[in-house]
Every structure is written in C-alpha cells, then in structure tokens.
Amino acid sequence: MWARGLAGIFPGFLLSAGLVGILSWLWPGPWQATVVVGLVAFFLVWMCVIGSSFFFANGRRAWAWISGAALLLLGGLWLMQWLHWIE
Amino acid sequence: MKLKSTTLRTFTTLHTWVGVVAGFALFVAFYAGAITVFHHELQAWQSPHAADRPQHSLADAQLLLDETLARHPAARKHVGMLFPGEESPHAVIYWQDEKGTWLFATQDDLQGSEKPPQAALSELINALHYSVGIPVAGTYLMGIVSLLYGVALFSGLVIHLPKLTQDLFALRPGRNLKRFWQDAHNVIGVLSLPMHLMFAVTGALLCLMLVVMLALNPLIYRSGLMAALPAVMDTAPIRSPAGESTHRGTLSMWHARSIEVALAQGQVSFEPAYLKLANAGDRNAVVEVTGQSPGALGPLGAVALDAGTGAVLATQLPGGRDANHAAIASTFALHFGEYGNAWVKALYFLMGLGGAFLFYSGNLLWVESRRKRRQVEQGRAPLNLARATVGACIGLCVAVSVAFVATQLLEMTAGSREINVASGISWACFGSWALCMLWAALRPPVRAARELLWTAAVTTLLVPIAHGAATGWWLWRSAAAGHWNLFWIDAGAIAMAFGFAALARATARRARLGEPNSVWSL
Numbered sequence A: 001m002w003a004r005g006l007a008g009i010f011p012g013f014l015l016s017a018g019l020v021g022i023l024s025w026l027w028p029g030p031w032q033a034t035v036v037v038g039l040v041a042f043f044l045v046w047m048c049v050i051g052s053s054f055f056f057a058n059g060r061r062a063w064a065w066i067s068g069a070a071l072l073l074l075g076g077l078w079l080m081q082w083l084h085w086i087e
Numbered sequence B: 001m002k003l004k005s006t007t008l009r010t011f012t013t014l015h016t017w018v019g020v021v022a023g024f025a026l027f028v029a030f031y032a033g034a035i036t037v038f039h040h041e042l043q044a045w046q047s048p049h050a051a052d053r054p055q056h057s058l059a060d061a062q063l064l065l066d067e068t069l070a071r072h073p074a075a076r077k078h079v080g081m082l083f084p085g086e087e088s089p090h091a092v093i094y095w096q097d098e099k100g101t102w103l104f105a106t107q108d109d110l111q112g113s114e115k116p117p118q119a120a121l122s123e124l125i126n127a128l129h130y131s132v133g134i135p136v137a138g139t140y141l142m143g144i145v146s147l148l149y150g151v152a153l154f155s156g157l158v159i160h161l162p163k164l165t166q167d168l169f170a171l172r173p174g175r176n177l178k179r180f181w182q183d184a185h186n187v188i189g190v191l192s193l194p195m196h197l198m199f200a201v202t203g204a205l206l207c208l209m210l211v212v213m214l215a216l217n218p219l220i221y222r223s224g225l226m227a228a229l230p231a232v233m234d235t236a237p238i239r240s241p242a243g244e245s246t247h248r249g250t251l252s253m254w255h256a257r258s259i260e261v262a263l264a265q266g267q268v269s270f271e272p273a274y275l276k277l278a279n280a281g282d283r284n285a286v287v288e289v290t291g292q293s294p295g296a297l298g299p300l301g302a303v304a305l306d307a308g309t310g311a312v313l314a315t316q317l318p319g320g321r322d323a324n325h326a327a328i329a330s331t332f333a334l335h336f337g338e339y340g341n342a343w344v345k346a347l348y349f350l351m352g353l354g355g356a357f358l359f360y361s362g363n364l365l366w367v368e369s370r371r372k373r374r375q376v377e378q379g380r381a382p383l384n385l386a387r388a389t390v391g392a393c394i395g396l397c398v399a400v401s402v403a404f405v406a407t408q409l410l411e412m413t414a415g416s417r418e419i420n421v422a423s424g425i426s427w428a429c430f431g432s433w434a435l436c437m438l439w440a441a442l443r444p445p446v447r448a449a450r451e452l453l454w455t456a457a458v459t460t461l462l463v464p465i466a467h468g469a470a471t472g473w474w475l476w477r478s479a480a481a482g483h484w485n486l487f488w489i490d491a492g493a494i495a496m497a498f499g500f501a502a503l504a505r506a507t508a509r510r511a512r513l514g515e516p517n518s519v520w521s522l
Helices: A002-026 A033-053 A057-083 B005-036 B039-046 B058-071 B073-075 B121-129 B135-165 B179-191 B191-219 B225-233 B253-266 B323-336 B344-368 B379-413 B421-442 B443-471 B475-481 B484-513
Strands: B078-080 B092-096 B102-107 B111-115 B269-277 B284-293 B298-306 B312-316
Touching: A002 A033, A002 A057, A002 B191, A002 B298, A033 B073, A033 B135, A033 B225, A033 B323, B005 B121, B005 B135, B005 B379, B039 B421, B039 B443, B039 B484, B058 B073, B058 B078, B058 B092, B058 B111, B058 B253, B058 B379, B073 B078, B073 B312, B102 B484, B111 B443, B121 B135, B121 B379, B121 B421, B135 B191, B135 B225, B179 B191, B179 B344, B191 B225, B191 B323, B191 B344, B225 B323, B253 B269, B253 B284, B253 B298, B253 B312, B269 B298, B298 B484, B344 B379, B379 B421, B379 B443, B421 B443, B443 B475, B443 B484, B475 B484
Parallel strands: none
Antiparallel strands: B078 B092, B078 B269, B092 B102, B102 B111, B269 B284, B284 B298, B298 B312
C-alpha cells in the first residue's frame, strides 16, 4: 500500500505537473493566460493520480509506470520549450 | 464496471484509513467552516455596540484614510480599505509597515494594531477552519488533509461505482445496523460528491498554492511564473511612482467612478466592497476598486483607476474578464459561498454541518464494522477510536460554543478593565476542548458521548443568553430592530442546542435499548 501511495505522491506530482504543463503550453495563446486554471486543475489531476496509483498490482510497477510517464511528459514539454515549438 | 476483488480490497483499505486519518481534521474544518460562512455577522455579534452605532458614511471613511496616510508613511506606498457597507458597517484600513507586518486601523484606533478590530472570535473560528488553530504549520497540514480528502473521495467512488446506480436510493433500516449506516454514508457521499470534490480541490489550492507554485515554477513554467503573477492576480497595472505629488483623489470620487465604469460595461449593478491604493498622492497613483456584481458565479470584479483623475486603466468585470480572473473569482466564491444571496450562505452552513456529520458517521462505521457481536469485551482499537471521535468531535462543538460565550463575557469585562479579549477567547476554546478530550479518555465512550453532547447542548444554549445579558441585544429585540445578522446567530445557536440534545437522547437510547456487546452499550 505505502509504496503505491508514495508513487502517486512523488512521481505522481511530476506526472501531474507534466500533464498540466503540456496542456497549458499547447493551449492556444500564451501560457500566462491560463495559469490559474492550470493551478486549479493541477490539484484535481494530482488527487486522481494518487488515487489511480492503487490500481497497479504492486509498488514497483506503480513507481516504474508513473515515473516513466512523468519523464516522458516533462521531457517532451522541455524539448518543445527548448525548440521554441510552443510559447 | 467489474473490479477484481484484490483491487476492491485495496481501495476499501485505502478509503478506510485515509478517511480515519483525515476525518478528524475534516470534521473540524467543516464544523468551523460552516460557522465561518457568517464571518462578517460574527464581527457584529462580538462587538458590544455595533448595533447601536450608526453605519459609517464615505465621509467618515475619508477622514480615516486621510489620517492614516498622514500618520503612517508606509501606508502611502500601498494601502487597502473596506468601504463601509452592509458587510462591515465601519470603515477599516490596513497596510504593511516597514517590516512587512499587516496593521489594521479604525476611527477608534488610528495608530493601528496587528489584530483586526473586534474580530477575535471570527478570526479564531476561521483559524480553526483552515489550520485547526495551529499557527503556520496548520495551514500546510490542512492542505495535506485536503489532498487526502480528495484521495478518499476518489477511492470511495471506485468502491461504490459498480453498485452506484442500483444502490443509490437504498436506505435499509433494520437489524443490520452496519448496512443502515453504510447506506446512509453512501447516499450522502454520492449526492454531495460535487460539493466535496469542489472543497477538496479549492481547499488544497488555498492552503498549498504557494509551495506548489514554487515547485511548478522551474518544472513547467521555465521560472517565469513569478513575473507573470501580478498581471494574473491584480487588475491594476503596476506604475512606478513619478515622484511628483498631485491631487490624491477622494473615496467618493472613486466610489462613484467605479460604479459608473461598471454600469457602462454592462453590469446590472456594482457595489464597491474594498479598494487598494498604490502610491497615494503621487501623479502615478493607482486605485483598484473591487465590488460585487450580482448574478455571476464569481461576483467580485474590479475597476482600476488613475487615482488623481479617475481615468480607467483596466477592468476585470463578470462577463468581460480574462480566464485567470474569472477562475480566481469563481474559485473563491465557490469555496466561500459568496455567489448568491443569504440562501446560499444558509445552504453552505447546512452543507458544512452535513459534511462534518459524514466524517463522524465514517468513524462510527469503522467502530461498528469491528464490533465483536458475541462477547461483551470489545477490542482496544474500536474503543480508542470511539474515545477519540467523541473527545475530538463533540469536544470541538463544546469548545466553539464556549468560545462564543467567553467572547460576550470578555467583551463586557473589557469595557471596565484592561484585558486581552483575543487570548482569553483562545484559552477558553482550546482549554475546554482539551478538557473534553481528557473526559472522553477517562470515561466509557458511551457515557462520555452522552455527557459531552449534553454539555454541548447547554453551552450552545448559553450563547444567545450570554449575548443578551452582556449587550442587551436579546434575540427578540434584535428581530424587532431588524438586526437579522444578530438574530440569526442567536436563533441558530438555539436550534443547534436542540440538535445536540436530540443526539444526546439518541445516544442514551442506544445505550439502553440497542444491541449489547458494543462500545456504545452499557
């Protein structure tokens, strides 16, 4: 239980950040225009990620999948930001 | 949807433990939060002469503004002020001194002090609501509790989802008490899910916004978040002082101009509530007037003016504002129940009490499901949880009512002697709460529950009596004079006292007639 919960809290935080980040940077217009909406959504997303982490069969899988997805999303966001594909 | 039995077990365990851990703090947050809905009414209720004194006019408020700006150079940089109106009949002005401490001044206290005037009771109840009364760390604690609350809602939904439609309106009274409590818990939980979800998200947001913004800033905003915030949060543009002094502008001009601008932009009405004034007296001084436009989910909008000339600089009004301002206004209004008339507030009060009851019933369910049916001796864990639930939850109800009574007695004494009303109220509240917990730890749970419920009934009934005796504003006099804010607090206390008495009688009945072999039987 604990391992899955912690996976939801820590890598889950990064995963939620990646999700909200990608959405708010891909959204038409500057990202500054939707900061508050993104912050409100972040908490909802994070709660759902923590809850969903318990769908994994064990802690190791939860950590692996959530960390992997977080890396993918944040990496993609940073790459797009670095290439100036999104503003 | 079909769940694997192991998954179902995992989520049931998760829901149980998150619920028990967060439930205590959530009970406090909901009970105190229900009362905090009447924040402004409580200030009038605490103030011994509020009802006798006439409401301030804009001219009175102007005198306060002039005097504050003359006395306190720090206030010239940035100052905030409440317009005297229905919510706060007397003008209050506030600013940060050189050290960054907020100071509040009124006509009775021009020098300013760190505590808002006559607000000790409402501040205490509010602090219980957002921090269980623990300074600094309590806010973060409540933020974490809000997150756990969200996780509890998520897991509760997962468990209940397969049976949600067929069990929604099932409430099965009968011999199986656990089934009855479970049905009640489920139906209340599902029907009030939107409200709970809203409070979990906005609660976490209000408590953890700062730390989460610090973490997200480098992660997804390329460290540009702080630079973006002023435009996101404020309406008025930042203008650096010109260094030339000019005509400062007057409250009545800003008041009238903001209404004129709002109506011109299509608002049906606009009632200025407070203002923020930057660089008072400078040629580049800016005033931001925030006011209410009824009929919007986020009723608070703002008009930013050049303070000297009254020229419009920017507006963020319902229907014509950007996504950020619309989100802030509606998030706050949803959390605080400020998007409608008095009925919305009354509804929030009832929903707050209902929420508190949901957490209380969750703990009862925990105890009931671990009951040993065939033996008198009960396990230690259910016994301890029963004690803790009774002491902390019913104890809080006693403590809040004691704080109300103490407020009236202390305010009355403060008229003749020099005493610290605010710390007296805190001592009364936390002292009586600790005593209740001690009492519950020493007595058998069912006796403690009955005795503390009667104590809550008596202390709550004393609330209107103390108010009447101390100030002369008995509730029939308040009603006759049309002071409905005072009347409803006193009348609400009487209704709650009857509620506590009914619960006390029910507990006694359970102890006598209910199934034996329980921590709730004698």
